[in-house]
Amino acid sequence: MRLLSGLVVLSATLSCTGSVGDADDKPSTTVSPGGSGGGGAASGGTTDPQNWAPVVACEPTLPVKVTRLSDRHLAHALRDLLGLAAPPPLSTSSSSSEQFLPNKAAAVDGAVATKLRDLAERLALEVTTPGHAYASCGTDEPTCANAFIRDFGARAFRRPLQEAEVTELTSVYGVGRSSYGQHVGGIRLVIEGLLQPPSFLYQTELGSGTAQPRLTQPELAAKLSFFLRDGLPDSALRDAASAGQLETQQQVLQHVDRLLGTDEVKWNVSKMFVRLFDLERLQLTNKAKTVTEFSPELVDSMAEETRLFIDATLWQRGAKLSELLASRETFVDARLAAIYGVPAPAASGFSPVTLNAAQRAGILTHPSVMTHANFDPFGVATKLPTLRCPTRGRTPLYTPTLARTKSTIGCLRISCRGAEPIRTWRS
Amino acid sequence: MPGGGTDPNLEELARRRARRRSVLDFITADLKRARAQFPASFKEDLDVHETAIRELEQGLDAAPPGAECAAPLLDSVEAGGDHLNTLKVAQQHFKVIHAAFACDRTRVVTFMWATGASRLALSPLGTNNLHSTSHENNRSVLSQAERWFSEHTAAFIADLAAGTDIGGGKLIESTLVWYINEVSQGHDHSFNDYPFLLFGGANVGLVNRGRVLDVSGQGKTSNDVWSSLAPQFGGSLTSFETEASGGVPGLFG
Numbered sequence: 001m002r003l004l005s006g007l008v009v010l011s012a013t014l015s016c017t018g019s020v021g022d023a024d025d026k027p028s029t030t031v032s033p034g035g036s037g038g039g040g041a042a043s044g045g046t047t048d049p050q051n052w053a054p055v056v057a058c059e060p061t062l063p064v065k066v067t068r069l070s071d072r073h074l075a076h077a078l079r080d081l082l083g084l085a086a087p088p089p090l091s092t093s094s095s096s097s098e099q100f101l102p103n104k105a106a107a108v109d110g111a112v113a114t115k116l117r118d119l120a121e122r123l124a125l126e127v128t129t130p131g132h133a134y135a136s137c138g139t140d141e142p143t144c145a146n147a148f149i150r151d152f153g154a155r156a157f158r159r160p161l162q163e164a165e166v167t168e169l170t171s172v173y174g175v176g177r178s179s180y181g182q183h184v185g186g187i188r189l190v191i192e193g194l195l196q197p198p199s200f201l202y203q204t205e206l207g208s209g210t211a212q213p214r215l216t217q218p219e220l221a222a223k224l225s226f227f228l229r230d231g232l233p234d235s236a237l238r239d240a241a242s243a244g245q246l247e248t249q250q251q252v253l254q255h256v257d258r259l260l261g262t263d264e265v266k267w268n269v270s271k272m273f274v275r276l277f278d279l280e281r282l283q284l285t286n287k288a289k290t291v292t293e294f295s296p297e298l299v300d301s302m303a304e305e306t307r308l309f310i311d312a313t314l315w316q317r318g319a320k321l322s323e324l325l326a327s328r329e330t331f332v333d334a335r336l337a338a339i340y341g342v343p344a345p346a347a348s349g350f351s352p353v354t355l356n357a358a359q360r361a362g363i364l365t366h367p368s369v370m371t372h373a374n375f376d377p378f379g380v381a382t383k384l385p386t387l388r389c390p391t392r393g394r395t396p397l398y399t400p401t402l403a404r405t406k407s408t409i410g411c412l413r414i415s416c417r418g419a420e421p422i423r424t425w426r427s
Numbered sequence: 428m429p430g431g432g433t434d435p436n437l438e439e440l441a442r443r444r445a446r447r448r449s450v451l452d453f454i455t456a457d458l459k460r461a462r463a464q465f466p467a468s469f470k471e472d473l474d475v476h477e478t479a480i481r482e483l484e485q486g487l488d489a490a491p492p493g494a495e496c497a498a499p500l501l502d503s504v505e506a507g508g509d510h511l512n513t514l515k516v517a518q519q520h521f522k523v524i525h526a527a528f529a530c531d532r533t534r535v536v537t538f539m540w541a542t543g544a545s546r547l548a549l550s551p552l553g554t555n556n557l558h559s560t561s562h563e564n565n566r567s568v569l570s571q572a573e574r575w576f577s578e579h580t581a582a583f584i585a586d587l588a589a590g591t592d593i594g595g596g597k598l599i600e601s602t603l604v605w606y607i608n609e610v611s612q613g614h615d616h617s618f619n620d621y622p623f624l625l626f627g628g629a630n631v632g633l634v635n636r637g638r639v640l641d642v643s644g645q646g647k648t649s650n651d652v653w654s655s656l657a658p659q660f661g662g663s664l665t666s667f668e669t670e671a672s673g674g675v676p677g678l679f680g
Contacts, residue, residue, distance in 0.1 A: 064466045091634050091680035107475035110482045111629040114600070117447070117483065118630060162460075168453050175449040179442040193450045197457035198476065206464055 065205040076231035081155055082127045088119065108201065120195035128188040135184045145173045148187055155232060157199040159218040160242065169193060217241040228259045230268045270310045273324065277369045279306060301335045302368035308350055309363065325362040328355045339367055440594055444487050451484050486595045496530035496593055499523055510549040513541060514579060521583045528602065531593045540576055543609055549575060561613025569613065580606055584626050600628030603656065623652060632659035634680040642675055651675045
């Protein structure tokens with residue numbers, strides 16, 4: 001898990017060339033000729049013998065970044081913010097909720113703005129019905145309203161509100177109180193107002209604006225949380241950001257490790273790999289009738305193997321992230337045992353097995369990934385850029401991690417056509 | 428707010444406009460702050476967002492609530508006759524539907540161009556009895572007849588797109604038009620591989636408009652379309668007397 005921690009911190013704070021997964025868990029910076037590794041200014045330091053530009057250990061720089069929340073993140077943010085039982089269904093961008101890297105969400109045009117307005121009005125009504133916590137005020141109403149605006153606003157915007165914003169929202173509260181009626185009506189309109197502006201809809205990485213730019217602590221908390229929790233920062237992370245306790249790498253890692261210890265984050269991180277290999281759509285895989293060993297039950301077994309493998313590798317064995325690409329340890333049931341050419345488990349269900357190191361290595365050689373990646377031959381090139389189908393006369397499967405197996409991986413019967421089996425070892 | 432442009436309804440609409448204006452003012456102020464902070468490369472996205480908010484504001488300022496809520500001026504037309512007279516009758520119905528929606532007197536309308544198994548004559552298009560022509564399976568004539576009905580239906584949908592809703596915005600924004608034929612194949616009264624056309628504005632929940640969603644071979648029926656669209660209008664349909672499979676995934680979102 002420390003490996004993953006390193007990955008998170010690097011992505012959040014550095015844009016210089018870094019290496020992920022060093023054994024000592026320290027993010028390392030490397031130098032590039034002419035600073036071409038995305039690095040910062042170079043001054044002094046070593047000079048390449050072939051007259052390259054002088055290079056030094058690069059200074060971290062922060063690429064200023066603004067992105068509209070994907071539908072998945074937006075729905076999860078609404079769930080977290082409003083305490084909903086489930087994320088509301090949303091369709092404001094072209095990205096599927098299961099995409100690993102969502103497409104850039106298009107700008108908020110008239111249709112999206114209208115959808116967001118209607119959604120905000122519906123949800124605000126839902127969470128201010130009698131009996132809901134927002135519906136009551138124990139002290140005087142102006143105090144309640146002010147406290148609500150500051151707390152709810154800070155959670156929605158993932159940063160403390162500016163005083164101007166508090167003033168404006170107090171005005172919104174007044175209109176709502178008058179129009180909807182009573183304190184709860186004011187709260188309802190404040191909620192409507194906070195679910196639609198850019199500060200809620202866009203994730204910003206603008207930094208602190210200092211000489212050595214870094215993410216602000218609220219920005220860092222939000223980035224960590226959307227990555228690990230797939231939603232808004234929890235109270236501990238929010239409090240830490242507010243108290244300035246996300247300053248050091250150690251402080252950040254404490255929260256990363258805390259979050260990685262929770263079931264929801266484990267589930268989400270595991271789900272990242274399902275999304276990465278598009279395995280949600282594995283059930284759509286089909287083969288020609290001539291491939292008699294193929295069946296929906298076999299597809300179920302493939303999916304379950306990969307789920308068990310990810311779970312065991314990441315969360316039970318405490319293995320390095322690279323083991324996902326290199327491990328020979330996996331799980332088989334009777335159906336998959338026949339595919340792998342290993343003895344079937346004595347009992348029904350799945351049992352651990354160690355595969356032949358000359359034939360298989362990690363998740364990329366799982367029947368699930370190989371079957372699905374070849375389901376759409378044109379998808380192979382786009383989803384797994386280093387994976388090429390040999391039957392189309394391209395380069396055999398090759399990744400840096402699997403370079404040593406390059407010559408043998410090609411012997412796996414990778415097929416680009418539905419009429420051919422795709423996942424058995426050809427001796 | 429069924430009941431039309433009554434004083435209580437118009438007062439409630441005025442309150443809604445005040446609330447929405449208050450929220451839009453806050454969004455506009457936040458957009459202004461964002462423009463000062465966000466990188467220049469994001470300017471185009473903010474421009475689009477700002478335009479969208481401005482359009483919502485203009486929607487509030489457009490026609491006063493209920494401006495189009497008036498009894499329609501109807502022509503005197505006798506029912507019956509050929510397709511041209513049928514069109515005149517239909518256009519009176521369309522005026523009534525438009526007015527009923529604009530006044531919010533009803534929210535559901537069913538309109539049929541003619542009776543089931545209609546023997547309508549569309550002589551210039553090659554048929555004096557549409558029912559007989561459908562059993563003859565004369566595809567060329569049937570296509571021309573379908574086109575004629577569709578073009579005049581499209582004019583009604585365009586009228587909804589131009590008309591102002593009582594709460595602001597255009598009528599089509601909150602209206603779903605489900606346009607279907609009586610059967611999928613006339614000559615054998617088939618209901619298989621039935622093409623449905625759904626038209627609607629931004630508020631009716633259609634996912635990715637301007638597309639074809641092919642669910643053939645998945646056992647979907649018109650009941651499944653009803654199941655999927657009901658929640659968009661605050662309803663729920665879970666059981667039917669006839670075949671259904673719980674909805675059409677991906678149609679509404």
